[in-house]
Structure formats: structure tokens, C-alpha cells
Amino acid sequence: MGIKNKLMLLVSLIVVFASFMTACSSSNSASGSDGDKKKIVIGAAMPLFDDKFMSYLQDSMKKVAKEKDVELKMVDAKNDSSKQLAQVETFITQGVDVLLVAAPDPSAIQPVVDAAKDANIPLVLVNRMPSEKLVKQVYAYVGSESIQAGTMQMEKAAEMLGGKGNVAIIHGQLGDEAEIYRTKGNKNVISKNPEMKVVREGTANWQRAEAMKLTENWIQSGQKFDAIVANNDEMALGAMMALEAAGKLNDVLVAGIDGTPDALEYIKSGKLKASAFQNPMEQGSKAIETAIKAANGEKLGNKYVWVPFEVITKDNVDTYIAKWEGAGN
Missing domain, CATH: 3.40.50.2300 (Response regulator)
Known part of the structure; x- marks a missing residue:
């Protein structure tokens, strides 16, 4: 076989090999986007685990995170804003996809907002609402008005x-x-x-x-x-x-x-x-759903994700007793 023919054969083999690798790459990419997709990791910094109302919200977050197949890391600030900031910084170091924060003191949350912004990690606030100015700096606020x-x-x-x-x-x-x-x-x-x-x-x-x-x-x-x-x-x-x-x-x-x-x-x-x-179960579920949207880069039409209040009297109280009993299951 002449040198010219050998070169042509070599070029043909390279083309075939390149095509094969491209096909494999496309197949792996598709598998990664569907079958082997990396789990979204949410870093949730909560104000106080012992708070009764907050415990229902947190349980709802855990339940929905499991249903949505996302990883939820949750920490307790024990009502200490400085401790919460350190926890958020740890989440950032760990490379979480989104931060979900209920602040012990919403007026002291600016350092958390700044840390998330500097790390280019979306931040969702829940239940404890800061000023409108601060809400404008985060991905969303989930709570009741x-x-x-x-x-x-x-x-x-x-x-x-x-x-x-x-x-x-x-x-x-x-x-x-x-x-x-x-x-x-x-x-x-x-x-x-x-x-x-x-x-x-x-x-x-x-x-x-x-x-x-x-x-x-x-x-x-x-x-x-x-x-x-x-x-x-x-x-x-x-x-x-x-x-x-x-x-x-x-x-x-x-x-x-x-x-x-x-x-x-x-x-x-x-x-x-x-x-x-005020529905903590609904706030918890919407917080996780909103965090997933943030991790996926979805744009929201409104930064406020409201969970409406509902009036309770003796006439409808049994409905709400059932809601709490259901939340405990």
C-alpha cells in the first residue's frame, strides 16, 4: 500500500473514531440530563428548630424535598444571626445550588444576602420578611402577607x-x-x-x-x-x-x-x-418549589410568593384542626 493510500486510510479512521466519540458524548450527555442528572442541593438555614410553628414548616420542606428528589441540608441558627451567617458561608463553601433562609432577625440579614450575591448562588427567603429593599436583592420571598x-x-x-x-x-x-x-x-x-x-x-x-x-x-x-x-x-x-x-x-x-x-x-x-x-405547611412546600426554580434558573414574574391567610371561627375550626393533625402524620 502506497503512502498516499495509507494517509487516506488513517484520515478515514480518525473521522470514524471522532464520529464515534461524538455519538458517545451525546449519549452520555442525554443520560446525564435525564437518567443521571445531578441532584439539586438546597442549603436551608433556619432560625430555631425548637419553634413550634417553624417545626411544621421545616417538616413540610423535608417532605416536599423528598418528593421532588432534591437534597436538603438543614441547619439551626438557634436564633443567632451571626451563627446563621457562618452556616450560610459553610453552605457556600460546600457548593450548594440554592440557599433557603428564614432569618432570626430579618433586619440583620444583609450580610447573608451579600454572601449569596458574592458567591452567585440564588437566595430564597421564607416566613420572616425583611424590607422591600432587601427582597429586591434576592431571588424570592415566600410567606404570608x-x-x-x-x-x-x-x-x-x-x-x-x-x-x-x-x-x-x-x-x-x-x-x-x-x-x-x-x-x-x-x-x-x-x-x-x-x-x-x-x-x-x-x-x-x-x-x-x-x-x-x-x-x-x-x-x-x-x-x-x-x-x-x-x-x-x-x-x-x-x-x-x-x-x-x-x-x-x-x-x-x-x-x-x-x-x-x-x-x-x-x-x-x-x-x-x-x-x-398562617399555613406553615404551604409555606414550606412553596419554599422548596421556589428554590428548585431558582436552581434551574427560572425567572419569576413576582419576587413575592404569597401564601394567603384564612379566617378561622367556631363555624369552620374543625377544618383547621384537621390540617394540623394531617401535618403531624
């Missing part, structure tokens, strides 16, 4: 009062997003009812015991009121207990927010008149 809760709560109270009466408002921790906007929702409704007025306000920092003491002080002052609305159920239960001890519960309407299992039992008994259900 606080002003809607305060509005629903007060509208139901106004309806039960016949649109008139003296109202006392118990605030959560002053400056919290939920405290500000739940109260704003309350007052927006009161402003539309000329025969209703706010006669007392005070903070109980989301705590049942503090709300009980605050209400006892109001009772001892001789103040007359027809309703006490609290920024959350724990404080509503504290107010309810103080009124009951003073023999005044039958004369005062008490309403809360969150629809916690404890509160639902008192709504069923008629001692607590209403609440607005």
Missing part, C-alpha cells in the same frame, strides 16, 4: 361587634414586620368603622405570659373594652386567660392570628372568637 392577617382579623371582629365598640390591640415585638403590618391592617379596618375606636395598646413581645400581665393591668385600670385583638395567638390566649380569671371573658371578644393548634381548641370551645390561619 402580614397586613392581610391584621385586616382579616379586624374585619371579623368588627362583624362580630356589629361595627361598634372599644378595642385594645396587643402588639408583638415592636419593629417586627409582622407587628407593624398586622397592626396596620387592624387600624385600617377600625378607621372605616366610625363607631369603633382603639382605647388601649401595648406590647407583649409575642408571649402569652406577657399578654396576660398586660391585660390584667388594663382590667385593674378600670378601662372598658369590647374586644382585644392580638398580633398572634399566644398573646390572644394570654389576654383570654386574664379576662377569664377576672370573670370578664363573656363580655370581651378576643381574636388572634396564626391559627395554632392551642388556639384552635379555644376557638372550638368558644373562649377565643377568631384567628387568621
Whole structure:
């Protein structure tokens, strides 16, 4: 065989081999995109595992992550913003695909936002809402709209009062997003009812015991009121207990927010008149679904992924008791 023929044969073999390798590469690529696709890894930094409400949200996240076949790494900041930042930095070092964060203090989350941005890792915030300015810097916020809760709560109270009466408002921790906007929702409704007025306000920092003491002080002052609305159920239960001890519960309407299992039992008994259900199970599932979209590079039309509040009264309380019981399974 001449040199020319040998060269032609060699070129032909190279072409055939190259074609074969290209085909193999395409096959492997297809397998990688379908059969052997790398699992999405979500780094979830949570504020406090021991928080009852948050535990339902976290359990929902775990359940949906398993259903969606994504890897979920979850850590507990123990209500320490500095600790959470260190945990987020560890997730970044590990190369997670997306960060999912519920901040102990939403006003102190800027360093977490900056760290995610510097690492070019999408960040989804859940439940604890920071300022609008900060939300604009992240992929999305998943949660429930606080002003809607305060509005629903007060509208139901106004309806039960016949649109008139003296109202006392118990605030959560002053400056919290939920405290500000739940109260704003309350007052927006009161402003539309000329025969209703706010006669007392005070903070109980989301705590049942503090709300009980605050209400006892109001009772001892001789103040007359027809309703006490609290920024959350724990404080509503504290107010309810103080009124009951003073023999005044039958004369005062008490309403809360969150629809916690404890509160639902008192709504069923008629001692607590209403609440607005904040759904941690739905927040958890939507948080994972949104994180998956972020990891896949999908564009959202709206950075806010809202989970609506729902009004609870004695008429529909069994539906919500069933929701909590179902969440525990």
C-alpha cells in the first residue's frame, strides 16, 4: 500500500473514531440530563428548630424535598444571626445550588444576602420578611402577607361587634414586620368603622405570659373594652386567660392570628372568637418549589410568593384542626 493510500486510510479512521466519540458524548450527555442528572442541593438555614410553628414548616420542606428528589441540608441558627451567617458561608463553601433562609432577625440579614450575591448562588427567603429593599436583592420571598392577617382579623371582629365598640390591640415585638403590618391592617379596618375606636395598646413581645400581665393591668385600670385583638395567638390566649380569671371573658371578644393548634381548641370551645390561619405547611412546600426554580434558573414574574391567610371561627375550626393533625402524620 502506497503512502498516499495509507494517509487516506488513517484520515478515514480518525473521522470514524471522532464520529464515534461524538455519538458517545451525546449519549452520555442525554443520560446525564435525564437518567443521571445531578441532584439539586438546597442549603436551608433556619432560625430555631425548637419553634413550634417553624417545626411544621421545616417538616413540610423535608417532605416536599423528598418528593421532588432534591437534597436538603438543614441547619439551626438557634436564633443567632451571626451563627446563621457562618452556616450560610459553610453552605457556600460546600457548593450548594440554592440557599433557603428564614432569618432570626430579618433586619440583620444583609450580610447573608451579600454572601449569596458574592458567591452567585440564588437566595430564597421564607416566613420572616425583611424590607422591600432587601427582597429586591434576592431571588424570592415566600410567606404570608402580614397586613392581610391584621385586616382579616379586624374585619371579623368588627362583624362580630356589629361595627361598634372599644378595642385594645396587643402588639408583638415592636419593629417586627409582622407587628407593624398586622397592626396596620387592624387600624385600617377600625378607621372605616366610625363607631369603633382603639382605647388601649401595648406590647407583649409575642408571649402569652406577657399578654396576660398586660391585660390584667388594663382590667385593674378600670378601662372598658369590647374586644382585644392580638398580633398572634399566644398573646390572644394570654389576654383570654386574664379576662377569664377576672370573670370578664363573656363580655370581651378576643381574636388572634396564626391559627395554632392551642388556639384552635379555644376557638372550638368558644373562649377565643377568631384567628387568621398562617399555613406553615404551604409555606414550606412553596419554599422548596421556589428554590428548585431558582436552581434551574427560572425567572419569576413576582419576587413575592404569597401564601394567603384564612379566617378561622367556631363555624369552620374543625377544618383547621384537621390540617394540623394531617401535618403531624
